[in-house]
Amino acid sequence: MNTDDTFVFPTSSGQRRLWLLDQLIPGSPAYHVGWRITLTGTLDRGRLEHALTTAVNRHEALRTTFTATDGVPSQVVTTRADVRLTDLVESEVDTLVRHRFDLATGPLLRAGLAATGPDEHVLVLVVHHAVVDEWSCAILVDELARAYAGEDLPEPAIQYPDYAVWQREQADANAFADAARYWQAELAGIPTVLPLPTDRPRSAAAGHGADLVRDLEPVPDASFGTLLAVYQAMLHRLTGQEEFLIATPVAGRTRPETEHLVGFLANTLALPARIPPGTTFAELAKHTSDAVHGALANQDMPFEELVDLLPAERSRAHAPVAQVMFAVEPAPEPITVDGLTIAPRLLPTGGSKFDLCLTVEPGPDRWLARWNYDTDLFDQSTVEGFADLYAVLCAAVTADPDRPIAELPLRDGTRTVVDTPAAGTVTFDLARFGDAPAVADAHRLLTYRELDENANRLAHLLRANGVGPDVPVALCLERGVPVVTAILAVWRAGGGYLPLDPAWPADRLATMVTDAGCPVLVTHDAAAVALPGERTVINLDTADLAAQPATPPGPTAAPGTVSYLLYTSGSTGTPKGVTVTHGGVQNLLSAMDELLDLRPDDRVASITTPSFDVSTVELLVPLLRGARVTVVPAGEVSDGLRLRQRLIDTGATVVQGTPSAWRMLVTAGGVPAAVRLRISGGEAMTRELADALQSGGARLVDGYGPTETTVYSTAGTVPASPAPVRLGDPVGATTLHVLDPALRPVPDGVLGELYIGGAGVARGYLNRPGLTAAKFLPDPFSTTPGARLYATGDLVRMRSGRLEFLGRADHQVKVRGFRIELGEIESVLREHNLVRDAVVTVWRGSETDVRLVAYVLPGPRLDPNELRPWLSARLPDYLVPNLVMTLDAVPRTPTGKVDRTALPDPVWAPTRTRVVAPRDDVERRLALLWRDVLHLGPAVDLSVHDDFFALGGHSLTATQLLARVRTQLSVNLPLASVFGTPTIAGLGASIARAQAGDRSRTLLDRLDDLSDAEIGKLLAT
């Protein structure tokens, strides 16, 4: 390959990574390095051009391009290159900086000169990062000045290809083994994803960046470790994460001969932050400074190898290793030669390698904080908030370094005082709607008058059996009209109800009914479940209701008495019963009535099970307006096509569902247009789903709230795209507070835990005084003496007066709207006599694909295949893990906690129903290529639907695969196609399309594919 003019060398590891990134996102300016060099004084343009050519010709790196053979890149160095200095005007600087480089053809350096004033010019140098780094700037500028002055420069000691060869030899000689051991220990168990509070979700088109530069008050302790620790503290307060990684660049010039070498030598280190609760700033700064020293002593190991040390990502929806960077770079000193002052500074390239990068630039006169951020993720106003926060924290830690970081004051500590009006009880004046249809199911339809009378008759019978205020009545009923009648009857009798889903395991129902101590059970033949214990059973199919009066019994419920008991997943393995009051329900129903503003001609299709508290909204709010409720049978609710048809058949105008239910309908052909009002609750709404639900001008109302504060604590109409989806207004007399661990309000934008006060706050957990006291706290914001505040455990932040939901403070998760404590499933698994220990995690394939994975430490003779059926007998379906994997040992962090990041990836392969062998010539040839690049032996069955990455593929093997596709099948596929459809069948289809010359797959499609992989950030410098 060498010719008279060119020489081919192996690449360095950093070059390989940047080359690969360029294959993925060709021409991204994120990897351009730009310098703006101000030249003050009389300029000799010819001497400058000559000096530039001299400097370029001294460094092979600046004469390098790249070639690839079989998906492996090499560097190609030409013997000589002339630099053309383009004349520019100021407004063309941006274009020069952003214009794409072609790594294959070069040149990878360009220069422009603009006159900016009398005796002032600006020299703009733009170079691809594959051949320089930011330290190269100082070397180049120094040489440029000396060459301009006419000085003869000595030959460089070594050239970049020598370095690349040396680096490869080092790797081959295992020279990084000690460093690898250091990093392995240093980074053990640390999460590689930092959930930054972004304004928008990640998109594939990574790397659009902007810079925000702010003055920074000089900090007395200007050490790198301290400034980094403030950044760590800030990120901790923004995200709530106790452990995370921050990338930092190092020069990588640890040997004397590389000191003056131009090229991409800089390395990236990942520095761990560990901030357990109670950590003071002084402790963090000490720990961080120690970590920095250790890291610098082990800085030669290339970042690419460091990436390999970290456990594989559990999810492809996130970017691994580190998403934020920190650097301290003193502003470069100007140089003066021959009356010309040369003052370089870095130029924003319009790209971002990281989600967020803070560079502190301490100068003799003033300090700057440069915030480079990904504009796809952040608004400028958000980053301004970060800049304020960093500045506030710099001052706060200087003033009080011994205060816990979680309690560093971020704004003045005044507390807003909110009044909480007293609550009443809800009454349903059903009779006034007379013969209008009230509630229907597959078997019957009741008018308002009939519903009123039936509820009254049952209420009298309940009274006769001892039901009154604060008495819980178990309702074990199939979904349908009887549920509505029974709820109204229990309330009219003064009591509260406990919903029992007949589909749940009998053991679980027995636990609940026993804990609640229900003296009466209302059921019917369709829901016959044998429950232990002595109680009165009212069977609606046989009870003599006609003998009871049709008039209402006298009112007896009081606001503080029990309205219903709802059991939610409990971390200790037993569900816990939330005691909700009549006052709370009244607050909810009246506020939702006002918000939804239903009409008498509305038809509400009820699809939610009564054992999920949001059902109260769809079953009862319509009855305040004379609208009709149609209860959809359980069998149709989970089948999108049938549900959609049922909604059309019943002429539904209003439906409430979880986001999962809505997605199912959207996938099944869309929500019928007649459904004018769509209510969503139980899980976080996303912008993409909101867009789908707002089609045709339909109104979308989103509700949020824990069971403990009565169904919905916030609700509101979701604004149209592109407004971000945030939580709605407080529901009725509900108060919301975002607080730090010292229960102090945090500023907008900072993560805190949501605390909810006001009328919806439940009495607590039945028979669980300690747990109730732990979660229901004195409300310091209320003017009502003795009021309580519920600690939701939900992490939120306030933005422009609205709350954003950001996750959980614990291991509670939501799957298809169900609230799940992973600890509950773990506890039940440990009850199996052949299970020694168990860990349950959530695996996310995508926004819509969330699965539970159980890991068990098996005792002798355990057949893991029997665990799922065993669990199904004890837990509702939604709590049964999708996959059970066995472990030899439960991985632990140094502090003894379960290290969830070190659990093996779930192997989904065994769940495939059948192996589909290649079906045509293209698939057969692809299969051979897969076996080749993945090193699969002939014994491995390969199905055309197997996932390339599940079989151990990674970005480099994917590139090799495509190189072979190119040579053997003469088809040029983008790398993104492997990430988009990582199967033989999918790639075969892409090849067929490409061969057919089908251009219907737009660039946008391909970028959409890429978003799953987030590959750009995966390989970030």
Next chain:
Amino acid sequence: MAGKAWDMSDVDGRRYRVVVNDEEQYSIWAADQELPAGWHVEGTEGDRPVCLDHIERVWTDMRPRSVREYLSA
């Protein structure tokens, strides 16, 4: 009775007091913080598990006092 929902990992370095409101509902409050109106100190002080264990023993009737009075009226 199910296992406790709190354990030694709930020790957060803070001292708490057991507090009670006029409804005779129990809770905990950081010992160094001013107590909100309508709450008074019950007498027990310690780390979180100590206070919660104590409440688990002494809060035997979880109905608010106004509800108990309403029911017996």
